[in-house]
Amino acid sequence: MNKKWWHDKVAYQIYPKSFYDSNGDGIGDIPGIISKLDYLQDLGVDILWLSPCYQSPLADQGYDISDYYSIDPRFGTMEDMDRLIAEAKKRDMVVLMDLVVNHCSDEHEWFRKACEDPDGTYGQYFYLRDKKEGELPTNWRSYFGGPVWDDLPGTSKQYLHVFHKKQPDLNWENPKLREEVYQNMNWWLEKGLGGFRIDAIINIKKALPLHSYEPDREDGLCSIHAMLEEATGIGEFLSEMRDRTFRKHDAFSVGEVFNEKPGELPDFIGENGYFSSMFDFNATIFGHSEKGWYDASPITPDDYKNCCFSSQAKVGEIGFLSNIIENHDGPRGVSRYIPEGDCCNKSKKMLAALSFLLRGIPFIYQGQELGMENLPVVSIDEVDDISARNEYQVALEAGLSPEEAIKAISAHSRDNARTPMQWSDEANAGFTTGTPWLPVNPNYTAINAAAQTEDADSVYSFYKELIALRKNPAYKETIVYGALEPVWRERHNLMAYYRKGAPTLLVIGNYQKEPQEVTLPTAYKNVLLNNEKELAENNGTITLQGYQVLVLEMEDSYYE
Ligand code: TEU
Numbered sequence: 049m050n051k052k053w054w055h056d057k058v059a060y061q062i063y064p065k066s067f068y069d070s071n072g073d074g075i076g077d078i079p080g081i082i083s084k085l086d087y088l089q090d091l092g093v094d095i096l097w098l099s100p101c102y103q104s105p106l107a108d109q110g111y112d113i114s115d116y117y118s119i120d121p122r123f124g125t126m127e128d129m130d131r132l133i134a135e136a137k138k139r140d141m142v143v144l145m146d147l148v149v150n151h152c153s154d155e156h157e158w159f160r161k162a163c164e165d166p167d168g169t170y171g172q173y174f175y176l177r178d179k180k181e182g183e184l185p186t187n188w189r190s191y192f193g194g195p196v197w198d199d200l201p202g203t204s205k206q207y208l209h210v211f212h213k214k215q216p217d218l219n220w221e222n223p224k225l226r227e228e229v230y231q232n233m234n235w236w237l238e239k240g241l242g243g244f245r246i247d248a249i250i251n252i253k254k255a256l257p258l259h260s261y262e263p264d265r266e267d268g269l270c271s272i273h274a275m276l277e278e279a280t281g282i283g284e285f286l287s288e289m290r291d292r293t294f295r296k297h298d299a300f301s302v303g304e305v306f307n308e309k310p311g312e313l314p315d316f317i318g319e320n321g322y323f324s325s326m327f328d329f330n331a332t333i334f335g336h337s338e339k340g341w342y343d344a345s346p347i348t349p350d351d352y353k354n355c356c357f358s359s360q361a362k363v364g365e366i367g368f369l370s371n372i373i374e375n376h377d378g379p380r381g382v383s384r385y386i387p388e389g390d391c392c393n394k395s396k397k398m399l400a401a402l403s404f405l406l407r408g409i410p411f412i413y414q415g416q417e418l419g420m421e422n423l424p425v426v427s428i429d430e431v432d433d434i435s436a437r438n439e440y441q442v443a444l445e446a447g448l449s450p451e452e453a454i455k456a457i458s459a460h461s462r463d464n465a466r467t468p469m470q471w472s473d474e475a476n477a478g479f480t481t482g483t484p485w486l487p488v489n490p491n492y493t494a495i496n497a498a499a500q501t502e503d504a505d506s507v508y509s510f511y512k513e514l515i516a517l518r519k520n521p522a523y524k525e526t527i528v529y530g531a532l533e534p535v536w537r538e539r540h541n542l543m544a545y546y547r548k549g550a551p552t553l554l555v556i557g558n559y560q561k562e563p564q565e566v567t568l569p570t571a572y573k574n575v576l577l578n579n580e581k582e583l584a585e586n587n588g589t590i591t592l593q594g595y596q597v598l599v600l601e602m603e604d605s606y607y608e
């Protein structure tokens with residue numbers, strides 16, 4: 049395997065709107081990020097992925113871009129962005145932007161020109177179809193609810209949007225459009241960007257000619273997945289993108305890839321793959337139902353373990369997945385993956401270690417290092433997320449009462465991850481001196497960065513130790529490149545694995561509140577991490593306390 053500069057890095061996702069507000073307007077901004085770079089450097093992260101801060105009407109919080117060459121004034125200026133890249137570089141960090149090119153905003157110049165002249169050049173940038181009374185071009189249901197077709201203003205045509213109606217899909221079959229995208233990407237890479245996180249990318253390839261599929265709900269529509277399963281040939285677009293942009297700049301790229309087809313993993317992230325890496329969403333999507341969020345099933349510790357291990361087995365040494373427990377699109381990892389009632393510092397640290405030491409590139413989402421939790425929601429009026437608002441309606445239509453519906457959607461709402469970063473126990477968690485755009489989680493008085501950075505026992509300090517362990521020259525090779533082998537795979541509520549190498553490490557997490565015993569296959573040499581003060585060992589048998597996690601360096605003899 050050819051080593052790449054990103055293999056041994058630790059990444060951190062920033063959701064700019066909620067990270068830090070420098071000017072009191074209630075909205076996080078780029079100068080705010082710059083002022084927190086020392087915090088990030090101290091934590092030990094290397095790659096900063098910024099969710100979109102381009103010019104945008106913010107219909108989908110910036111995932112609807114109206115100018116790919118400008119920064120939205122609410123987030124700052126292009127000078128701020130250049131300063132961020134330079135200041136990050138001084139601290140040995142690189143910045144990734146979010147590449148949102150399945151769609152743009154309906155306020156983008158291309159779309160306006162398409163409305164003015166649908167048969168002209170810019171009409172070809174989108175998927176337009178003649179409007180027929182009482183009939184839609186296809187019966188696909190948009191990810192955010194309702195049909196994917198809306199009237200193209202001022203014309204007798206309709207346009208396709210697989211997300212919100214303010215996010216018209218771009219026509220990737222058109223080489224001119226692809227050219228525009230590559231030009232923009234190179235423009236950013238030439239500014240010194242480290243690379244991109246690639247949004248919703250699987251959607252750029254449509255099965256042609258566009259047609260309807262079997263309806264899967266009473267609305268007569270069908271999930272986009274029906275079409276995606278049929279679509280082939282995305283590789284032509286993605287290898288072109290790689291050759292025209294990333295490769296020339298030795299840039300890092302991480303794809304938001306759902307539903308790749310069986311056997312396609314090497315094409316995506318193998319030696320000459322389209323991307324450097326892609327997220328492992330196996331646990332994220334576990335239990336999801338085509339009916340909607342209200343019908344999702346919960347995930348147990350054993351399910352979580354199986355999700356992680358099956359992804360690890362699938363990727364093997366083909367390439368590097370990017371491992372997450374959360375991002376801006378869902379609940380907080382600790383609220384989802386730790387059984388109800390057991391969420392505490394100890395279990396949060398266990399989950400952190402189990403996920404962070406998997407083979408792959410660890411991504412930390414802002415506030416994860418503090419153990420930030422879901423936001424309790426009592427009424428739909430408090431919900432900002434367009435996806436959650438739609439799912440609330442879906443739940444009501446399925447017959448749930450408003451109370452049941454709010455309970456069902458609040459466990460999944462994207463607002464959970466989007467509440468402001470909890471910096472301190474001051475007003476608004478120290479995020480803003482104004483009124484935050486989304487309410488702060490009321491638990492900020494107990495969970496905040498100021499308290500945790502001072503406390504050697506905090507979740508934050510544990511993350512810092514995990515990052516330091518990954519970078520420790522004695523263990524780095526094993527943690528970055530060592531094969532992963534599950535241990536005691538069938539044991540209930542126990543997740544354990546080797547990372548093999550010289551030395552071999554053993555990670556063991558007791559994923560329940562009751563203690564349990566394990567007998568080590570061989571002796572260990574050192575305890576590298578432990579979220580308890582003690583290690584109860586007797587002749588090679590360890591009694592793990594509830595939610596205890598251990599990282600052990602094994603005797604060399606093991607690896608003969
Ligand atoms: O998400 C892609 C995606 O597939 C979403 O449907 C995701 O499953 C959904 O957010 C869950 O509610 C990306 C971005 O991460 C997301 O924030 C954007 O809204 C979306 O693309 C459109 O750009």
Ligand code: CA
Binds near residue numbers: 122
């Ligand atoms: Ca601001």
